Amino acid sequence: MNATTFEPVAARPAPVRTAGAAGWIRTNLFGDWKTGLMTLLAGGALLYVLPQVFGWAVLRAVWLPDYNACRVEGVGACWGVVAEKYRFIIFGRYPYEEQWRPLVATVLMLCLLAASCTRAFWRPWLVLIWVAILAAFFALMYGNVFGLSRIETDRWGGLPLTILLASLSITLAFPIAVAVALGRRSGLPAIRAFCTIYVELIRGVPLISVLFMASFMFPLFMPEGFSIDVLIRVLAGITLFAAAYLAEVIRGGLQAIPKGQLEAAATLGLSYWQTQIKIVLPQALAMVVPSIMNNFIGLFKDTSLVTIVSLYELTGALSLAINSDANWRPFKLEGYLFIAMIYFTFCFLMSRYSLWIEKQVNKGKAR
Amino acid sequence: MQEPIIRFDKVNMWFGNDFHVLRDIDLCVAPGERIVICGPSGSGKSTLLRCINRLEEHQEGHLYVDGVELTDDLKAIDDVRKKVGMVFQQFNLFPHLTVLENLTLSPMWVGKLPKKEAEARALAQLERVRIAEQAGKYPLQLSGGQQQRVAIARALCLTPKIMLFDEPTSALDPEMIKEVLDVMVELANQGMTMLCVTHEMGFAKAVADQVIFMDQGQIVEQNTPTEFFTNPRSERSKDFLSKILGH
């Protein structure tokens, strides 16, 4: 028998898929008869529903702020309600002629948030920018300085309030959550007990009751003549509430760090805090980025609950705007679709950003 | 005789209440001495090693490392950890840091070296384990043997007086074992005090001054490698050697 000899094979490029769009459709939508059937059913349903939605929302819609036109038989969506009420929906009860102030403040705030999401700004001085912009935000909104008239916080509302509550509670809840998560694994029983009780207590009640307590009960325990603005109390309530949930998510990440990492850090002489900051947290947080962002998105939408303590953020402002005007009351649905779109825009951006962050923290992870 | 750099004096340790993992350990290690520790699985080899830098706490007896007694005193523990480098079976590199960052972390944060100096030192150590060209990669992008050599370099960056190795080649594919052992032999030849848990008998014969055989938490035999391999004194060592050497 002859021994086989090996001929060296030169490297050649992988074959290119040339099937194109038709091929893609065939393999992905009509791969076998079951897939084909599903495709036909789903496609049929879409063909039935989409034209109706399109007809209602666009073709037969009324765009002008004319409520009589909206009442004609057979018309579609009445977007006039948005055209008529958008200032009230977006700025709430803030005095009409002063609404440039929340507008500028919100734009500033959105720029700050966008900047904070960018790598180039992840420097220590970012904290100073935050302080400066928050100061500007409050100066603009509250006034009483630079000749601006004073607008009490109970007149604040709409999108500026939503963004203020969401961004501050997210920024404050995060460090608290990290501290609580570390505390629950602390070697000191008192700290561990405190953090555990905090998490269990907060998780055991709905956010609404936390808000009620912050808004109505808390003042009862304050000394006479001493009061904290309701906005701040509510902000503290949301923050503490969110932090408890977030702490558990982060603790999950901490638990996934192998013991060997801690031992290696110990043999290298790193202190407890050095180990947590340099070794444990970067890995633990990277592991739970999707869940953290999930919580942030939930928190963003939870701000709509502050309506029940008479802070009229986006959702509250919409109800106010429409309920107060009998002519437009039948067209609440269109109003809700409008703010749903605003919420969706923000949440979608957050979820895209989460994917980007995931990519960043996973650099070098894969072979 | 020279003052020992590590001295176990009737050290006893328990896991929980009833698992006596180290029993009356007496052991002196002279500076520059190379010691190989072997014995069956579960005999307490790792635990003995880990006591030396206080990853485990002994409950009875005294343990001195370079003149410092290991107690609950955190200052003493810090002191000792600066002098003792450790290499683990599973490497335990920090996966989120590059090789270079793995090496500069402790010199910069614990040793308070400026970044430039720490990096120079790190590169010198990477050179020493012949892997300097991988400095910018992440650990998981390296082979097992390369990772273990990085781990050795990381421990060396602290300029330790003593190096502890806990089965450094057990997690490696056969063709990578040699590259790690070569680095360790070189280190031994440069006069480093080494304690090494390993079943690599070739390595033991080549560099060890003493072989320690442990069983059930005790040091059963302490001998020169030649004697230990050709003429073991205890029944347990004979039994063990026949299992790992002969088939």
Ligand SMILES: Nc1ncnc2c1ncn2[C@@H]1O[C@H](COP(=O)(O)OP(=O)(O)OP(=O)(O)O)[C@@H](O)[C@H]1O
């Ligand atoms: N944290 C712990 N708690 C309880 N028992 C432990 C703990 N760590 C180790 N042990 C037990 O102590 C004994 C000695 O462990 P050790 O790791 O020192 O053994 P070893 O000689 O290194 O074994 P191997 O060769 O398998 O690594 C084993 O029986 C092990 O199950």
Ligand SMILES: [Mg+2]
């Ligand atoms: Mg072991």
